[in-house]
Structure formats: structure tokens, C-alpha cells
């Protein structure tokens with residue numbers, strides 16, 4: 349996504365209502381180990397706007413200067429460009445939020461060689477950040493399975509080059525535009541259902557804010573800078589707490605009970621719930637999960653699983 353669009357995104361804190369949507373996205377922002385989140389529902393519910401709004405909330409990441417896939421410093425195998433670099437300097441960089449479109453072909457996704465020079469694809473460019481799939485039910489199943497496979501491996505190969513590709517998948521889906529196979533829906537760690545607002549006061553407020561944003565995005569953003577700053581600080585603090593966050597044996601048992609009806613999907617549901625609970629706890633300034641966290645995230649983790 350162009351940096352300009354990033355800069356002028358509609359603030360997440362200015363989104364009227366949609367508390368569940370905001371909570372699910374903040375969990376994915378606080379704990380990228382969650383892996384994926386699907387936002388589905390009716391048109392005009394602010395799904396894509398909310399995801400775009402993450403761009404000004406996400407903490408910066410550490411990456412090699414000038415690297416297209418933001419290779420992190422450390423004992424990892426770097427991308428073909430960093431491998432050839434004479435000197436590697438680490439800088440703070442914005443976390444990427446990369447749009448994957450229905451028309452992105454395999455070469456655009458994985459990367460390619462141009463005049464024998466390695467050229468990173470979209471999945472590599474989402475490394476250390478988020479791959480955004482808007483209207484996922486219009487994508488080909490083959491492309492979606494490829495994206496999930498790359499995410500599982502954490503690397504993407506193209507023309508003999510290996511690029512790091514550790515990213516969170518954030519997808520939207522308008523239910524009226526068609527189905528997504530149950531096996532793909534179940535691959536998402538979190539799923540949140542949203543619908544357009546029905547309260548007349550809230551709808552009027554949305555119209556007012558959207559119009560005000562359209563007329564002067566920068567001015568509108570500056571109006572919400574305090575709320576945005578608070579959200580940014582909350583996510584940054586949650587990321588700082590995450591490495592120390594843990595769950596007690598009693599919490600583990602409680603989650604297993606919650607997921608017990610899922611048969612084959614139970615183990616992965618418990619793992620996903622653990623990550624969601626830890627992310628939710630960290631957002632609340634804690635390094636331990638509680639029953640309240642389990643209640644907060646249960647519908648995101650279990651609502652889309654049939655078992």
C-alpha cells in the first residue's frame with residue numbers, strides 16, 4: 349500500500365460502534381502469533397476501513413535498512429538482497445500492511461527475477477506485518493491455499509530465491525457476495541461477524557465523520573490524535589508484555605472445556621484461544637489470562653468452527 353494512503357487512513361478510534369471488530373483487530377495487533385483474522389458480514393460495516401486504521405496503531409519494527417521484505421536483525425537467514433549487502437544497518441520501520449488483490453498472480457505474490465536481479469513479491473513484503481485480503485470470497489481457492497501455505501512455512505520461494513514471509517492474514521468478506529469454503533473459513537484463527545449499524549443516531553454520526561474525513565483527512569486525523577495515541581500506546585505496551593505472558597493450568601483446563609465439543613479441531617482451537625486470551629490480557633496490561641479474557645475472545649475463536 350502506498351505510504352500516503354497509510355498516512356491518511358481513517359482513524360480506527362473514529363469508527364462508530366463495532367466494538368467486537370475493534371477488539372479482534374487490536375488482539376491481532378497486540379499478538380501477531382494469532383496468525384489470522386477474518387472479518388465477515390454485510391457491506392458498509394466498516395470492515396476494510398477498520399483494518400486500514402491499524403496502520404497508525406501498529407508499533408514500528410526493527411528491520412535492515414532498505415530491505416524490501418524488512419528482514420529483522422538476528423540469527424535468521426536474510427533475503428537475497430540482504431545476503432548480498434556489504435553492510436547491514438538496523439532501523440525502526442513501520443510495520444507493513446500489504447494489500448493482496450484478487451488479480452495478484454503467483455509472480456506478484458511470490459516475487460521474481462527481473463534481469464537476473466531478485467525482486468520481492470507481495471507476500472515477502474508483508475513480512476513482519478499484515479497481508480490484507482479484501483473480499484476474500486472473490487479470490488480463487490488455489491491462491492488462498494497458497495497464501496496460507498506460505499504463511500505456515502514463513503518463507504516464500506521464487507525463481508530459486510527464498511524470502512522471509514512471516515505475516516498475519518487479515519481478510520474481509522461481504523456475505524452477500526458469495527461463499528467461502530468451510531475448510532478455508534476454519535483456517536482462520538479469529539473470525540468476527542459485523543453488520544451495518546441500525547441505530548439512527550449512530551448512522552448519522554458515521555455520515556458526519558465520513559464527510560468530515562473526506563473533506564480534510566489530515567484535519568480529521570488530528571482531531572483523533574489523542575485517542576489514536578492511547579490506542580498506539582496500549583498496543584505497544586501489550587507487545588512489550590507478550591513475551592512474559594502465560595496461562596495457568598486452571599486457565600488451560602477452562603479453555604479445553606470450552607473447546608471440548610469440537611472433536612478434530614479441539615487442539616488447534618485451544619491453541620488459538622490461548623493466543624487470543626494472552627493478546628487480550630496484554631491489551632489490558634496483564635501477563636496472565638483470566639476467565640473474563642476467555643469470555644471476551646470465545647466467539648472470535650469458536651463462532652466459525654463446526655468441529
Ligand SMILES: [Zn+2]
Pocket residue numbers: 412415416417418419426427428429430431
Ligand atoms: Zn532483507
